[in-house]
Amino acid sequence: MSEGDSDLRIQPGRIRSTRTPRPKSFINQVLRAAKKAGHVGGGAPGASGRRGGAGTPGHSTFGRGRLGFSRSRLFSPGRRVVVAARIARHSGKAFRSAPLAAHLSYLKRDGVSREGDKGILFDAGSDRADDRAFAERCKDDRHHFRFIVSPEDAADLTDFKAFTRDLVRQMEADLGTRLDWVAVDHWNTDNPHVHLLVRGVDETGADLVISRDYISQGLRARAQELVEIELGPKPEHEVRHALEKEVAAERWTRLDAQIRIAADDTGHIDLRPETSGASDPEIRRLMIGRLQHLEKMGLAAPAGPGEWMVGLEAERALRDLG
Template sequence: MKSDDDFRVRPGRIRSRAAQRARPFIFQALAAAQRAGGHISRKGNVISSRASTFGRGRSASIRANRLITGRSRGAVVKARVVREFRGSTPLAAHLKYLGREGVSRDGEKAKMFGPDGDEADHDAFSDRCRDDRHHFRFIVSPDDAQELGDLKSFARGLMVDMERDLGTKLDWIGIDHWNTEHPHVHILVRGVADDGENLVISRDYIRQGMRDRASDILTQTLGPRTDKDIRRTVERQIDTERWTQLDRQLVRDADRLGIINLAPPGSHQPDEFLTLKIGRLRKLERLGLASEIRPGQWTIAEEAETTLHALGERGDIIKRMHRSISDHSVERGAADYVLAAGQTAEPIIGRLLERGLDDELRGSAYAVVDGVDGRVHHIRFQDLDATGDSAPGSIVELRHYKDAKGRGRVALAIRSDFSV
């Protein structure tokens, strides 16, 4: 019988440093620089750790977070790194779509802007990106964009902060959009630093640091949030059918068993948002996503976040379809909405009401078709090219095919150019 102290020796080769000592000094120095967090560029130069393989901006994201308080104004930042490869949607086409009519504040055709002026040449920017390995696409949406008003100046200030954080000048172009419920600015950045090396940005900076910088600029411009502002923001989240900041807070409030204790405290100061949290949990309970296991004690379902994200997306699609049929004076009830058309082989023929980008970062597209079957179909596509080039009002048909890799795809084909 073996005791707890038994162990088995596995002899191995003793590591020798003789070979390392025999290496030329320059190789030992370069190796030491890399172990210290430095990086060896393509040209053989030792550059600072901020340009390491982990990306620039790691420490800056920590510094930016120190500026954020409970009264800071918020901003949403979405980001995507787009690698250039054969068959990918050209950047020029993406820029052209971003500058389409109807997205500006006055409803006219939008104009690109840059660090030095309100008019930037998007074709020249696209040409500069032609041989780059990748580029960055950012969407920045300040919480108080309407009050802020000037998104161009806001974007320029953010890019100045980013240049300081990343330790390089940035070649970028931007455009502000006011055609949605949440005004936002698109910023595209070349994936090249000012030393000619590929620009690699830390994931921490993209995920948190950039958002904190945007939040700090917004707070400095409009001032900190008041108690009334904070309460109004939380109140708006109570009945929302999407994943909210209040939901994240409730998850953080849970103990290790997942129980959220909202029972009225005894001698302790009551939570000022107690009634709002209970109101949100009651809403989640009606959706089947929360349960009150004992008076004042709640649990949230594990699938709550996934379900609420799906509900939010569904709500966005319904708003989009309702806008399309209203713009074309089409009368259809909610029962006639087909939200996930195109996922089956069912043929769809009808009048094209609207097309556009479903995800402005990834470049995926959508189309809304008023079908001959009396229903309105919302169809998703891999890219905007798959929606065809027919004008709204044209008769189109959804066709299914397989691409070169055997994957199922869908595309719209024109049946008639005449508007109906």
């Protein structure tokens, strides 16, 4: 979950793990695609099909317009929040195998609280919500919503529960209805986050419909606004530190979003100083470091000095990991 490029997709079913490195056949597939596109790794400039003018077919141009990486985007002082979402329908085999009550119980498991204890559900008016009552209210609904909200600076917020309540109040204003919800904050990962479950009916009892655009963009924007109101713009040294951490992150990052923009349609990216358009040495260093890490993960392959091929499924794999 850019940042602006990390649009959320509601996908039913279980997230597949991709922590195991991809087999070598993937690398061979990438290199075959590179060769087919005219990017022959290891050859000298001028080799057959390798180089040409700006209009030569197969030659990588950043954003198809030879644009350099965007420093203003990468070093934006805005506070970042990642939001993931899913609609859980109350019918079908998938829901019967993982009913709401079981999911709520899992969210309350040991070791997830800030103190390392069991998680405690909360809602609009209580720091100890009744999960069984919430599941009972939902049992005849068509669906419910599951959100994961992860501010990058969650640990710096004064009160994570108050942040969540403010966010839901803003959602209610945007959607024009009161919401029935419960949530629990988790601190058992490097990125503290809150699991927010919203009942799938509005205050009149009708099915609650939330537009895809609001889920993918609006909710994240509201969360970012709330964080920035409390913490203010992010200082540049903190932005730089966060980008350094992204080099080895096993999730979709701002660096990956810029790599996607810079790569051509085959996944080829050219970071050689004389051709890449990445005139900022700091950004180039970050990009090369990230591509080298993607190579270790089996999601990219070298295609020559300063050049890589990024797998077309790399974004999906990194988003699933995140």
